[in-house]
Amino acid sequence: MTEENVIEIHNLQKTYDKGKIKALNGIDLEIKKGEFISIMGPSGSGKSTLLNMIGALDRAEEGTIKVAGIDLMKTRDLSEFRSQEIGFVFQMHNLIPNLSVLENVEIPMYETRVKSEEMRRRALELLEAVGLKDKADKNPTKLSGGERQRVAIARALVNHPSIILADEPTGALDSKTGDVILNLLKSLHSKKQVTLVMVTHEPYVAEMADRILHVLDGKINNSS
């Protein structure tokens, strides 16, 4: 792995349903540190599976995958890797409804050795960065869709990950709110110099990236 590449994938294969469905059929991919990548493709093409592989939410059967210097095929407990290197932003914000906005942002830090005052300080700093500091004590159910997604972004960044994985982060939002979220992601990406990999359906969203990957039938078709 060269120092520049934060993600290196070779011939990655993943099947579901006892081999009947080939979700990934030999993916080769290199992503440089600090890059903003969009992954496009039709439903069922394997783009979300690819994202899950990078985020170590699932394991591949064959091939190699190294992320942030860690061999994901060989590492047994991947929770620490997820905690330290990856920040997820889902289509559905997936906030925990009975915790406050602040507590939701603090959740990823429970697995680290960060002290509680520092947890609070970091979470508030990020909530300020996404413009929601004044809603820190509110319940997420009281927020709008866009606001919730901003909380989810703050949560994704709180452990200073090297990579943000966003799975259709604007999919559940109207286009205006979606733009706000995209601009926020883009600006945080450049400000924090974090690698951003985003799965999307929409070409105009994908256009914002440095590079667009097209996934079809579990393979990368071409990149532009």
Added chain:
Amino acid sequence: MIKNPFRNRTRATLAIIGIAIGIATIVALGMVTGGLQSSTQSTLKAGSAEITVTKIGNFGSSGGVMDESMVTDLKNTNGVKDTAGILRINSNVSTSSGGSGFGSMGGFLVNGIDSSKLALVGINSVNGTIFTNGSSNEIIIGKTVAQNLNKTVGSKIDIYGTEFEVTGIFESGNFIYDIGVFTSLSTLQNLTNNTGKVSYIQVKVNDNANASQVSKTIQDERPNDLSATTAVDQANRINQSLGMIDTASWAISLLAIVIGGVGVINTMIMSVFERTREIGVLKAVGWKDRRILGMILGESIVLTLVAAVVGIILGIVAVEIIFKFFITSQSFEAVLTMDTLLKAFGVALLVGIVGGLYPAYRASRLAPTEALRYE
């Protein structure tokens, strides 16, 4: 973790009620056995006699009387400090012959004893004054009798057609005595045609003597005549019965654990099921399986500990109500011991762990991608 178990209020409440009823049963039974135990223990209290001597085949019944001279005989036995002869008449038997006061009472004992020997039956203090020996109309009554008959110092009580004046009310701490009355031995002997007779003899041993040994000596010297039992023996016998109640209470505890455990498993599985996505998110942000296991287990324990508190309060209230309205003769009081409390919390904790373990394990083993996809 504290808030999570109560997200679904109805379900949490139902689960808590289920466990709380089990805990309440444990507490109520514990309080009753605790109360019986403490009244048993008080028969062994300092100052009172250690050995009870009766005629063979009879205990405390008016038919089994023996000669009063035995009281002095026994006092000369090696190791004996003091003896007291007591004539005990069951008021139930004799009131039918004409007593007007006790006919309705039932199961109430009239004892005759030398007033200087009251300490031997555990009566160390009397509210009022004690009776004088040989006087024909003075009596002291146990606090239970006083409560049941609504008598105070100065009240009159009719026994075998003779009017007695209550000079004092005593509390011996032994519920058998507290449901009886004491008067002068000679008065009762004359009144019941038992002159020179006693029902049983209380024997107090020397401080350095062994009660069991003295008891054996008394028994061995008059093998066909007397039977001697130490208070320890009696207490042991009562404790054996209490042991059975205790076993029953453990069986109920076990049942509570099983029923409560199933309820907790159900509640927690539903809770995990509903929060599948959330658990997926926690995994995605790097929570270890162990932490998720701990979280669900912790929630389950929070649920059962709340149930323990509710159950303990419920149990105490239930016992208080039963004792206040249904057990009118207050022969003993329910006692809440530390043991009972610890047992209640112990059972709750166990139910929490047993019931939470499987749902917690399932939650910790969820595949993150599937959990996140869960609708």
